[in-house]
Amino acid sequence: MRRIGVIGAGQMGSGIAHVCAVAGLDVRMVDLAEDVLSRAVALVERNLGRQVARGKLADADMQAALGRITTGTDYAALGDCDLVIEAATENEEVKREIFKQLVPHLSAEALVATNTSSISITRLAAATDRPGRFVGMHFMNPVPVMQLVELIRGIQTEQATFEAVKELAERLGKTVSVAEDFPAFIVNRILLPMINEAVYTLYEGVGSVESIDTAMKLGANHPMGPLELADFIGLDTCLAIMHVLYDGLADSKYRPCPLLVKYVEAGWLGRKTKRGFYDYGGDTPVPTR
């Protein structure tokens, strides 16, 4: 693999571009608007700079990595990619539309992966012209730091496709865990119900934002409290994953908490909108409840 396309220049797309570029791959990043792409490149630059400051990366390697990333709004730029990783908004219709527009530009050999957190790989694969060359490649946030990549085969995924993305994940320094194609796979099948339960705990007045997060940080040794983590993931993404679990497994235990729904309806999506369970307007996050 030499050239990787990344669709969606949000927090995950920029993280994926970051680790691929550091590993020596050429990266072409596509999103809907130029300003989103400029923000993504600035974020990659900041995170690379953090690695340089901590002595984890040489400045020359940072500059070389930045030089390997190009951006644009046209899928035609992905025509010479060996693999395209889709990391756009967690919405099945959005992803299907992306694949419809993308595949006419790809070479017959190109592989397509999705970074979806929860949606059926089999169904997304069927929305492309190459279900055998389609796979789930689920990075964790923040991508440059987290060790895991979950790999998910759709029913149609060919072994060679799976082997190719496994090799890539290992080249990026990641450890692979293989999940079957069930709603939200492994990590989010376990993590998101916990986060949703934390929101219920808040909703029912069992504890404040601060007490819930402190309880789980100091009582269960989690690096972030569940509400802080929800804000970090994005409350829209958390809610989308809960809907996939609830619809896909038809069990009331996955019912999204009404407070989570309300926050998303208000446009309070967490860190990315500067407000969620915390307010990020100042120097330090302030709990909102």
Ligand SMILES: CC(=O)CC(=O)SCCNC(=O)CCNC(=O)[C@H](O)C(C)(C)COP(=O)(O)OP(=O)(O)OC[C@H]1O[C@@H](n2cnc3c(N)ncnc32)[C@H](O)[C@@H]1OP(=O)(O)O
């Ligand atoms: C929703 C899904 O589909 C799946 C998911 O991703 S679920 C989310 C999974 N992620 C988590 O659970 C993250 C939980 N949080 C953590 O592990 C930690 O809080 C954290 C690693 C994010 C930050 O750790 P910390 O100790 O508070 O911060 P800090 O000491 O400043 O940073 C630790 C490292 O992370 C890096 N880092 C921190 N935030 C970063 C970011 N947003 N982007 C890139 N790098 C970052 C730092 O540079 C530092 O790197 P080195 O160790 O190489 O020096």
Ligand SMILES: NC(=O)C1=CN([C@@H]2O[C@H](COP(=O)(O)OP(=O)(O)OC[C@H]3O[C@@H](n4cnc5c(N)ncnc54)[C@H](OP(=O)(O)O)[C@@H]3O)[C@@H](O)[C@H]2O)C=CC1
């Ligand atoms: N957040 C997390 O912790 C994790 C998320 N994921 C998954 O990664 C994917 C992206 O999540 P994340 O980066 O957090 O989300 P973000 O909201 O940060 O970024 C999504 C990006 O996709 C863009 N986008 C939307 N529609 C299109 C389109 N048609 N073509 C190109 N780009 C488009 C959005 O643009 P605009 O803003 O203009 O709509 C935005 O820039 C999701 O599938 C999510 O489930 C996986 C692991 C962890």
